[in-house]
Amino acid sequence: MAQHFLLSPQARTVSILSVASMSEKRAYAKLKRIIWDANGGKPICPHCGGITHWEIEDDKKWRCLGCRKSFSLTSGTIFKDRKLSYRKLLTACVIFANGVMGVSACRLSRELDITYKSAWVLLHKVREAMGLDEETAQLAGIVEIDGAVFGGSLPKLPNSKSLWDEFRKKNKVAAKKRQKLIVVMRERDDPQTGKTGKLRTFLLGKEGDAIEIARNILLPDTIVHADMSPQWEPLQLLFETKRINHSEHFSHDGACTNMAESFFERMRSAERGVHKHISGAHLPRYAMELAWKEQNRRVSNGSQAAMMIGAIGRAPPSKTLVGYWQGRKAKPVSNDNPPASVNDQDDDDAIAYLTGRKA
Ligand SMILES: [Zn+2]
Known part of the structure; x- marks a missing residue:
């Protein structure tokens, strides 16, 4: 083996x-x-991309000769x-x-x-x-498409069984509202070249919203595999499509979405085993991270870390994460009622819990 x-x-x-x-x-x-890396480790101006500059501070700060702006x-x-x-x-x-x-x-x-x-x-x-x-990656070959909901779990059941039915009725609707849908489009690995397939994930209101995205990011000769959900019907007008009826088979007549399901299993494992709870507002970033890790699963840890640093060097300042904690106040949480986890969950609750414990 x-x-x-x-x-x-x-x-x-x-x-x-x-x-x-x-x-x-x-x-x-x-x-x-x-x-x-593109300039052999020598400074590249982030403002204009110029490579001619003079040093303002020894190996720390430079001024670009092209746009005259300083940078580090x-x-x-x-x-x-x-x-x-x-x-x-x-x-x-x-x-x-x-x-x-x-x-x-x-x-x-x-x-x-x-x-x-x-x-x-x-x-x-x-x-x-x-x-x-x-963000701009396009997919081709055989692509599996599927959706799954995350979040919106029920609070802990009350101790007495006689209260369970009423409890479920009361909390089910609210929990469903908190659920968020992630749609994944996953290229199958190419057995001939050994190339690992790419993945793209999207936070959407319903599976049908993925049709327009598929039209834009899948190359025209892509073969799409999807389950029997009626929301995927329009795919048949755009691509050669294979459908799988999950109530009868996992895989039938060459059609399956097992690779898409396997990605969701990675997300569920991460939710259960690492974060305990993935909060709705930040779900798309967790999905992106895990899709990245799935498609680079056969890349060494050193190369993965280097790819992350390269991505950091290319990414502009974040619109949502700058001053994130300065603009928000943690909700008071009493020690009698701490949140279920102190990991990456609803961040306000977690930080209040942590600071509450420290006090
Ligand atoms: Zn410049």
């Missing part, structure tokens, strides 16, 4: 020990080499207001690459000795950068 990739030596090309023991200067040099390594990127040391940023990327099902902010805050808020924003910025990198 073929060895699982994660068990092979090719899967581990960097260790946390090696990056955590780096000097700040070496970590900076490493990040510079990756972010400005993280200027104009999603980490432009970075307070974290370069060594911690590099280590965070390696820890994030090692967590194949994701990494919770609570865990990262303890591993790097930074606050929960810093860890939370750091991870979401990396997720956003990873997603932006894949």
Whole structure:
């Protein structure tokens, strides 16, 4: 039987020990080499893309000869207001690459000795950068399409069984309203070239909203596999389509959506085992992260960390994550009624819970 990739030596090309023991200067040099790879690790102006410049501050700040604006390594990127040391940023990327099902902010805050808020924003910025990198990716060949809902779980059942029916009736509708739909489009791996298929994920109101997206991102000769949901009917007008009736088979006559289902299984595992709960507002970023990890599952951890750093260098400042904690107030949560988890869940609850415990 073929060895699982994660068990092979090719899967581990960097260790946390090696990056955590780096000097700040070496970590900076490493990040510079990756972010400005296109210019051999030498500065590229983030404002105009120019490569001629003069140094204002020794190996830290430059002024572009083209647009006359000054810049540093993280200027104009999603980490432009970075307070974290370069060594911690590099280590965070390696820890994030090692967590194949994701990494919770609570865990990262303890591993790097930074606050929960810093860890939370750091991870979401990396997720956003990873997603932006894949934003224009088009899919071809055989593509499986499917949708699944996340979130909206029921609160804990009351102790007495006689209250269960009433409890379920009361909470079911509210829970359903909190559920969010993620649609995945997943290219099948190419057995001839061994190329791993790409994935794209979308947060949508209903599965039918994915038709227009499919029209734009799937190449015309794509063969689409979908289940029997009537919402997928219009796909047949646009592409060669194969449908699978899940009430009878998992796979029939060459049609199946098992690869799309397998991605959702990764999301459910991440929700259950890492984050405990993935909050609706941030669900698309978790989906993007896990899709990225799925399509790069046979890439070594060192290369994955380098890809993340490269994406950080290309991503512009985030519209939603800048000053995220400054603009919001944590809801008071009493110690008698803490949220179910202290991981990446509804962030206000988590932080209130954490600070409540510390007080
Ligand atoms: Zn410039």
